[in-house]
Amino acid sequence: MTAALVAGLLAGYGIAVPVGAVATYLVSLTARTSLRTGVCAALGVATADGLYALLATVGGAALAAALQPLLGPLRWASALVLVALAIRGAVTAVRQYRRHRLATRTTPPPPSPARAYLSLLGITLLNPTTVIYFAALVLGTRATVALPALEQGVFVLAAFTASASWQLSLAGGGALLGQALTGDRGRLVTALVSSAVILALAGGMLL
Template sequence: MTAALVAGLLAGYGIAVPVGAVGTYLVSLSARTSLRTGVCAALGVATADGLYALAATLGGTALADALRPVLGPLRWVCVLVLLGLALWGAAGALRAYRGHRLATRAASAPPGPARAFWGLLGITLLNPTTVVYFAALVLGAQASGPAGPWEQGVFVLAAFAASASWQVLLAGGGALLGRALTGHRGRLVTALVASGVMTVLAVRMAMAPG
């Protein structure tokens, strides 16, 4: 249970920490509107991450049952996928930093709390990297040994809680930290931290027995 909790927290922070276009918009939205609107938007992002974690957990379990004879080699494929995502995120952040490209801010009128929640939920669900990320984690964990329903539930809830805590932090600090976190250097640092978390997850998976 503790392992599932730690894995879920690491997974949630690994996907949530990079401040890209969604994070930039979340910070600016909170700074331009209210904390309530920002928190609702943050929960929309976290809900999408939680739904993808749940889908990957359920689908990953079914797929793991079907592919159990090759789960050993599959774990190494998942390790490579996670390392690839980490390298891709770090390389993208470095390119953006060197090219001084900033995410564009929405010019439309700021939404209310409900619209902010559903809008950020929809935007985050359109990100294919999220489902690939969680699917790789879940399949890799299944290769080390099957997880029970309690462990799966703890993993999903921990991933949601980790994502929610980071997104709410972005929203709450929008007025004070927005410029630092969404500037060139801030986005580079957060992306590199997230890539480091993904690398740690990959190393733990590679060193797991079985």
């Protein structure tokens, strides 16, 4: 049981800690909205990691073989989604900045917590890094697949908990960033920098 717990925690932190495009978007989203929205978005990421951990434990090597042909399309789909998010974030930030300065319209409402959860869940499910990571976990850790059902459950829960704790810390950082950059110009710069980073990371997926 302890071995399954430790293995799950290591697997969860292993996929969550590297800061990539999804983490960058999570921090930026929280900074632009609220901690509540960021927490829901963070749980969406953790849910996707938990689902892949579950599939890894019950699917075995057959899952990895089935996912292999899909990695290319998933990489393109994920890159396109991230590019769209980056462009939308930059355009929205510029529009809000201009509208506020011209005082002609109120800013549009931020995404609801439920929408943030579903958006980050979908983005993470499409993230080829997540797919590749858990496929490698299946192929490289036969013992994980051979665990009894109870210990498999402990492994999945531990992986979800580890991912959730890290994503929630990122959301907290985003909330602090948002409080620090309360001015319109600060939020504009933050959004544009985040969009540039996401575009660069999305481009790196296709190289």
